Amino acid sequence: MELIIFLITAAVAVAGAVAMLLSLNAIHSAIFLLINFVAISVLYVLLYAPFLFAIQLIVYAGAIMVLFLFVVMLLGAERAEDTRERFVWQRPLGLTLSAILLGLIGYIALRGPAPEARVTNHQFAAPERIAEALFTTYLLPFEITAFLLLAAIVGVVVLHTSGSQAGKRE
Amino acid sequence: MLANYAFIGVFFIGAIIFPLVPLVAAYLLGPKRPTPIKLDTYECGLEAVGDIRVQFKIQYYLYALAFVIFDIEVVFLYPWAAAYGQVGLFALIAMAIFLVILVGGLVYEWKKGALEWV
Amino acid sequence: MTWIDLVILVVKCIVLSLAATAVFAYFTLFERRTLARLQNRMGPNRAGPGGLLQPLADAVKLFFKEDVTPLMADRWVYLVSPTFALIPAIIIWATIPVGMWPDGQGGNWLQLAEINVGVLYLLAVMSVGVYGITVAGWASNNKYSMLGGIRASAQVISYELALGLTVLGAVMQAQSFSTAVIVERQAQMWNIVPQFLGFVVFIIAATAEVVRAPFDLVEAEQELVGGYNTEYSSMKFALFFMSEYVKLVAMNAIAVTLFLGGWQFPGLQTLTLFVTQQYGAAVGNAVLGLTSLGAFLLKVLALSFVSVWIRATLPRVRYDQLMNLGWKVLLPLSLINVAITAVLNVLLPDAPTLTAIISLVVGVIILAVTANVGRPGKEKRTVKLVEIGL
Numbered sequence: 001m002e003l004i005i006f007l008i009t010a011a012v013a014v015a016g017a018v019a020m021l022l023s024l025n026a027i028h029s030a031i032f033l034l035i036n037f038v039a040i041s042v043l044y045v046l047l048y049a050p051f052l053f054a055i056q057l058i059v060y061a062g063a064i065m066v067l068f069l070f071v072v073m074l075l076g077a078e079r080a081e082d083t084r085e086r087f088v089w090q091r092p093l094g095l096t097l098s099a100i101l102l103g104l105i106g107y108i109a110l111r112g113p114a115p116e117a118r119v120t121n122h123q124f125a126a127p128e129r130i131a132e133a134l135f136t137t138y139l140l141p142f143e144i145t146a147f148l149l150l151a152a153i154v155g156v157v158v159l160h161t162s163g164s165q166a167g168k169r170e
Numbered sequence: 171m172l173a174n175y176a177f178i179g180v181f182f183i184g185a186i187i188f189p190l191v192p193l194v195a196a197y198l199l200g201p202k203r204p205t206p207i208k209l210d211t212y213e214c215g216l217e218a219v220g221d222i223r224v225q226f227k228i229q230y231y232l233y234a235l236a237f238v239i240f241d242i243e244v245v246f247l248y249p250w251a252a253a254y255g256q257v258g259l260f261a262l263i264a265m266a267i268f269l270v271i272l273v274g275g276l277v278y279e280w281k282k283g284a285l286e287w288v
Numbered sequence: 289m290t291w292i293d294l295v296i297l298v299v300k301c302i303v304l305s306l307a308a309t310a311v312f313a314y315f316t317l318f319e320r321r322t323l324a325r326l327q328n329r330m331g332p333n334r335a336g337p338g339g340l341l342q343p344l345a346d347a348v349k350l351f352f353k354e355d356v357t358p359l360m361a362d363r364w365v366y367l368v369s370p371t372f373a374l375i376p377a378i379i380i381w382a383t384i385p386v387g388m389w390p391d392g393q394g395g396n397w398l399q400l401a402e403i404n405v406g407v408l409y410l411l412a413v414m415s416v417g418v419y420g421i422t423v424a425g426w427a428s429n430n431k432y433s434m435l436g437g438i439r440a441s442a443q444v445i446s447y448e449l450a451l452g453l454t455v456l457g458a459v460m461q462a463q464s465f466s467t468a469v470i471v472e473r474q475a476q477m478w479n480i481v482p483q484f485l486g487f488v489v490f491i492i493a494a495t496a497e498v499v500r501a502p503f504d505l506v507e508a509e510q511e512l513v514g515g516y517n518t519e520y521s522s523m524k525f526a527l528f529f530m531s532e533y534v535k536l537v538a539m540n541a542i543a544v545t546l547f548l549g550g551w552q553f554p555g556l557q558t559l560t561l562f563v564t565q566q567y568g569a570a571v572g573n574a575v576l577g578l579t580s581l582g583a584f585l586l587k588v589l590a591l592s593f594v595s596v597w598i599r600a601t602l603p604r605v606r607y608d609q610l611m612n613l614g615w616k617v618l619l620p621l622s623l624i625n626v627a628i629t630a631v632l633n634v635l636l637p638d639a640p641t642l643t644a645i646i647s648l649v650v651g652v653i654i655l656a657v658t659a660n661v662g663r664p665g666k667e668k669r670t671v672k673l674v675e676i677g678l
Contacts, residue, residue: 002172005179027365027426034419041412045175054408055245062415062448063241066441069422070234073438074226126404127465131253134246135261142246143264146271152239153275160232160284177297177401178382178409184301185378189371189527192351196523201354209359211430211519230442233611237445240619244452247626248408251460254630255637262634273623285615287608 006046013039026072030065037061049125229287236279243272300400308378312533313343319596326600347526355522358428365427370520370527373420377534380413383467384541386584387551389577398551398581399468406467407459410542411452414497417535418444421499421506421516424528428519436515439607440499440506446614447496447503450489453622457486458546460629471550475557478549482644485625485651487547489618491594494539496614498532501599505607540591541584548587551580617658624654 016036020029041056123129134142250257250265279285317332317339324331335341357366383406387398396402403409418441425437459465461482462473470479480487496503507515514520517528544550556579564572605613628650632643 005176025362027362027423031365031368031419031423034416038416042179045172048172050175050403050405051249051408054405054412055248057412058408058415058452059238059241059245062412063238063445065416065419066422066445067231067234067238069419069441070231070438073422073426073434074228074231127249127252127408128256131249131257131261134249135257135264139264143268143271145246146243146268149239149243150271150275153236153272153279156232156235156239157279157282157284159228159235161282174401174403177300178379178403180297181301181304181382181400182375182379184298184305185375186371188305188378189374192523192526193370196351196353196355199351200522201352203354204356206359208356211358211360226438230438233442233446233615236615237449240449241452244449244456247453247456248459248465251456251626252463252465254460254634255463259634262630265630269623269627276619280616285611287611 002046006043009039009042009046012036013043027069030068030072033068034061034065037065047125048122051125051127051130232284236284240272240276243269304381304400305378308381308534308537309530311537312530313347315533315537315592316346316529317342318592319599322593322596323600326597350523350526353522355524356519358430358519360429361519362427362429365423366519367524369420369424369427370524370531371420372423373417373531374527374534376413376417376420377531377538380410380417380535380538381541383407383409384538384545385468385471385550386541387577387581389580390573392573396468398577402466402468405465407455407465407470407546410467411455414451415448420528420531424520425516428516430519432512432514432518433516436506436512436518440516443499443503443505443610443614444497446611447493447618450614450618450622451493451497453619453626454483454486454490454493455546457483457622457625457629460626460633467545467550471545471552474549475552477640477644478552479547482640482647483547483625483629483651484648485621485628485654487543488651488655489622489625490543490547491591492613493618493622494543495595495598496610498535498539500532500536500595502602502604503610504604505610536595537588537592540588540595543591544584544587548591551584553579553583556580556583621654621658625651 013036016032016039020032020036023029023032037056037060041053041061044050044053044056246268247265250261254261254265320342321331321333321339331339332342333339335345357363382400383403385396385399385402387396389397391397421440422437425433425435425440428434458470458479461479462470464470464473499506506512507517512518517525520528556576559579560572560576563575628647632647636643
């Protein structure tokens, strides 16, 4: 049963990703990406990580997608009319990197799952467990994240001050 | 444990089918008499001038950026809120440091006028 | 999962979806009648006794309207966006416990799915709820629609932070993300007492989140005609309308669940215990189920009245006021609320009554101060008399 659901969801996720890459209209791409995000959140549920399921939806489908949509809509750049390639090295490099990634995934799939990778305790990713890990083992990375976010805020302010002269249109 | 998520999954599929029924019914029942003027863009009876693909105000984008940043901050608060009774005073202090840094960011943004709708 | 379970599940889903439709239909009637009374009018009272068949008449009319797809529209996106808008509005009901009818195996007939991240599920569904509107605005290829759609997403994200943080207050009170646990923990005292500040901020943010008056800039008639749904007609328009109202009622239901004790009411346990002893467990469960469902619906109805009341009372805000309220008032207030809750509950974990009273008093003071500082017209209005010269 779980395998069937996994296969369907994975197929939806891959189809969404491929459709996102192939569609010429950026808004269509965004919608396909949204479908992909939702499918991936379902995969988290199947991995017994309900917290990540919710976070995937809140952060990626809820926040990052808005940003994408805004960039596309505000620039009026949804039609990919300009299909000339700006960087000639981009396509070969991308193909090489994805070939390497596929090879790695294939190798891992052929090797079979590591024995310690099996889920024994289904509560391992409950919010309480994550909090415990966050405030003991990963306390320093957690606090450093605050500084990273602070840097991002400073970036927003910089964009604001440099954009406020140009941004008088609605 | 996954059974409850399966309920949500079935409900989700149902929710996809659910709006299709009235859409199809309206398609079958409603009249279809299109005229070029009816199918035109509605701008209060005036001729539509120009394209909608204009540049919008950059402010919308800046709010979205700020939203993403603070949303991630809130996401860090979630696991803590479920467990702060168990992880205790130490976690409260750790979270306080985290929040003070980010509230500092919010105050900075506020003072610099980045939250101002101009 | 056996076939019987699956059939029960499908029946549950259908009942919940139909209930959402019925709630939508009668909420529109309730709103129109109440709004009319508040404005000293009668409201629709012709179709059926007291206008009770009015929603049905509206639906039939909409079915027979022509479904116009503008030539300039992006056909596929135009077609799917009403569905996009409606799906979140419906599936958000999955984890809300609308009552307590024990099924004898530790479950609850009146809650579709009990998951340990129930509240996060609600927030997640809310956060994807705006795309239907945004994408509809884009697909219509109309300037009004486009502006409405963009305004909608900027507004919704601005209030989502405050919403998420106030929900956090209720979560901290129960130390659980499970909606069922949150409701159970409110047996002694509803969360509105220790979370008064959170409740007020939640109601305001929720009103903005479902883009309703006074925050309905998305469809401000005077500037944007119909806003994002200007180009929509027939059933597609009805689906947008429905998603808006189902979302509003869902928000009220969430507010009831998180802050107003959910399906609990004083004396419920005594009543159930009495009936169970007198007539057996089955009758006891049935009485518990029906009374708790009734209590829940009554509370939602009360909050729905407040929504209509707000709409009738307050004029629409300006866009800069909207953004200021979200970022400079509600976000700091909700952060303060989280801080107060955390400090009080960590320092005084064994005195719930004391912490509740302290946070109630502090919350009221903070709200009063905020309302006084932010009152419009507080800045001195000096009228300059300018000599125009004759």
